[in-house]
Amino acid sequence: MNRRRFLSTTAASLAATSAFSATADKKARIAVIGHTGRGNYGHGLDTMWLKIPESEIVAVADADAKGLEGAQAKLKLSKGYADYRKMLEEVKPDIVSIGPRHIDQHHEMIMASIAAGAKGIYLEKPFVRNLVEADEVVDACTKSKCKLALAHRNRYHPALPRIVQLIKDGAIGKPLEYRTRGKEDPRGGSLDLWVLGSHLLNLTNFFAGDYLACTATVLQNGKPVTKADVVDGAEGIGPLAGNEVHARFEMQSSLPVFFDSVQNAGAKTAGFGVQIIGNGGIIDLRIDEEPIAHYLEGSPFRPVTKPRAWVPISSAGIGQPEPIVNLKELCGGHLLAGQDLIAAIKEDRDPLCSAQEGRTTIEAISAVFESHRLGGQRVTLPLKTRQNPLTLL
Template identity: 50%
Template sequence: MPLFTHPWQPELPDHRQPFPMPLGSTSETFPMHRRTFLAASSAAVLLSSSLRAEDSSRRRVAVIGHSGRGNYGHGLDTVWRNVPETEIVAVADADQGGLAREVEKLKLDRGYADYRKMLLEVRPEFVAVSPRHPDQHLDMIMASIESGARGIYCEKPFCRTPAEADALIAAATKQGTKIAVAHRNRYHPALATITELLESGEMGRLLEIRGKGKGDRRGGDEDLWVLGSHVLNLVTYFCGAPKTVSAVMRKEGRLVTADDVYPGGEGLGPLAADEVRARYEMEDGTIAYYDSVANDGTGPDGYCMQLVGSKGVVTLHIDRTPIAHFTPGNPFKPASAGKPWIPITSAGVGKEEPNPELVRSVHNHILPVRDLIESVDQGRDPICDIREGATTVEMICGVFQSHRENGQAVSLPLKNRDNALADW
C-alpha cells in the first residue's frame, strides 16, 4: 500500500502551480502543491508489511550534527531509531565531547569528527543534516549528495540565501538525490480538513492569511528565520507560490538602516530588526501577512497563522495538538457571547482525533522520514521537498530586499540571489 493513501481521506485535486525555479536549476517550472495533501494510513505509518524490523536490508543512515552549533535539531538524530526499517550506522560531530555523547546515545561503536570522512567511508543511503544553524547546511548537503546519498532530511531553516538553494537544487537534480526539509507541519493530516473547509465554502470567501511570530526576545528578522519559516511554508501549502513581497523592518520603532546590520546568531547571517511587517501576494490571489515584534506580550499563543474567511476563521498553532481550531461566523460581526474555538482533527471539525499515533508520527518526524524513504523508492518528490524549502528561503530574503527598496513590492523569485542585508 502506498504510504500516503488511506480510506478516510477524500481524493483532492492535485493543483500544481507554475513557478520559476531559482537560477541554476534545470527546469523552467517546478510543482507547487496547493490545497493538496495525501495523509498516511495508520497501518502504513506504524509498519508496512514490506518493511519489517527484522528485514536484513534495513536502510543505512548517517547522522551529521554539531554540538554547540545547532546540535541535532528537534530529534533529527533519534527519529531513525524509531523507524524499524532504518539503521543508524555512523554519526559525525566536530565537537569531541558532543560526539562522545552522541555515540553513546545512538548506541554506535564509533563516531567521526569529520563528516566528509564519514560519508566517504560509510556511503550511507540516507543522511540526516541535523544542526539548526543553516550556515553549515550547504556544505553538509553538498558532501552528502557527492557521497551518493539517495535521500537527505535537513533541519530548517533550509539554507541562508536563494543562491545557496540554487546550488543545492542543481546538484540534487543532477545526482537524483531526494531532499526533504523538516517543516513537519506540512505532513499533518488535519491540513486536509482545513482544505475541505476552504473548498466547501463553509468558511465563506478566504479574505486573507495572517501569520505571526512568537513575539519573544527574538522578534523581528531572527524570529522570521527561526519560527516564521514554518508559517511561510504553510502559506504556500494553502495558496501556492508567492508572486510579490513588500515589507518594512524596524528597530526600536524606527526604520532599519545599514548601521543596524550585525552578524546574526545561530548561523542565520546578517540581522538588523526587532520588528518585521511583511505582505505577500500569492499566486491564487490571496494576500498573506507575516508580523513579528520583539516582546509583544502575546507569548507562545501568538505563534500561529490565521486563515480569515467571511464565514469563519481557522487558527493554526504550529507544533500543537490539536494543531488548529475553527471559529465560525463573520469575524467582523460583534457577538453577544464569546465565539467558540472548535478543534480541528483529521476526522473533521469538532471530532475526536481517530489516529493520535499518526499525529505523533508528524511531531516526532517519523512520518516525514518515511515519506522521504518512499519518495526515493518511488522516484517522486517528498511532500516538503527541496524546492518547497527554497521557496520559504526566498520569501524570507524577499523581506530584506523589499526593505532595501523602501518597502516596495519586489517580484519573486528574486533577482538578487543573496541576502540583501549582506552588502548594504
C-alpha cells in the same frame, strides 16, 4: 494550493500512518550529522530514526569530542566520526540526517552528502543562508535525483488535506486572507522571521500557492533598518537586522499573506501560527500543537452577544475525534516526515516538503529584506537578487 500537491499530500499523509513496511525489502541506512555547541542535532533529528522501523542508524559524526561520545551512547553506536566527510566516504549511507540548527553549515553538508551518493537527506530548518546556496542545492538534487526533505514537521500533518477540503466546502465562507505571526519573544523581528517564520511561510505556501510579490518594512527600535544596524545573526544566519518586521505577500491564490513580528510582543498562550480568515469563519493553526488547528464559525468582523467556541479540527474533520493514535509524537517527533522521505526515495517522487519548497521559503524571507532595501517597494518573485539583500544596503 494546486491539485497535484493536494493529491500527493493526501496520499502520502495516509500512507505514512502505515509505516510503508509492506514495500520495504531492507532498512534504510541512516548517517547522522550533528555539531554539539554549533546547532547540536536540531529538534531530535538524530533520535527520530530509532523509532522508524524502516531505518537503522549506522553512523554519527560530531566535531565536538564530548558531544560525539554522548551521541554514540544515545544512538547505541560503537564508532563515531569527528569529520562528517570521512563518515560519508566510508559509510555511504542511504539517507543523511543533517541536524545542526546553525545554517551556515547546511550547504556544505548537503553538497558533501550528495557527492557521497546519498539517496535522501533530512535537513533541519531553515534551509540555507541565501538564494545562491538554495539554487545550488536544488540543482544538485535535481541532477543527482537525491530527495531532500525539510524538517518543517507540520507540513506532514495529516489534518492539512482535511483543512484544504473544509475551505473548499465553504467552512469559512469566502476566504479573504492569511495572517501569520512568529513567537515574538526576545528573537522577535528578523530572527523570528528566519527561525520560526520559516515554518509559517512554508505552510502558507502550501495553502495559498506560490509567492508572487512582497512589500515590507523592517525596523530597529521603531526606525527603518540601515546598514549601521546589520549584524552577524544568530544560528549562522549571516547578515541580519531589525527587531520588528511587517510584510505583505501576493500569492498565486490571489489572497494576501501577512507576516508580522515585534520583539517581546508575543504571549505564550497565543502567537506563532497561521490564521486563515474568511467572511464566515476562521481556521487557526498553532505550530507544533496537537490538535494542530481549531475552527471558529461566524463572521470575524461582527460583535456577538454570546461567546463562540473554538472547535478542534482533526484529520477526520471539525469536532471529530482524532483517529490516528499518537499523532503528536508521529508528527512532532518527525516520524511521519522520515517515513515520507523513505517512501519518496522508493517511489521516485518529491518529499512533501522538498528542496524546492525550502528554496521558496528562503525566497519569501529574502523578499522581505529586498523590499525594505528598496524603500518598501513591491518586489516580484523569483528575486533578481540572489544574495542576502542586507549585504547591499
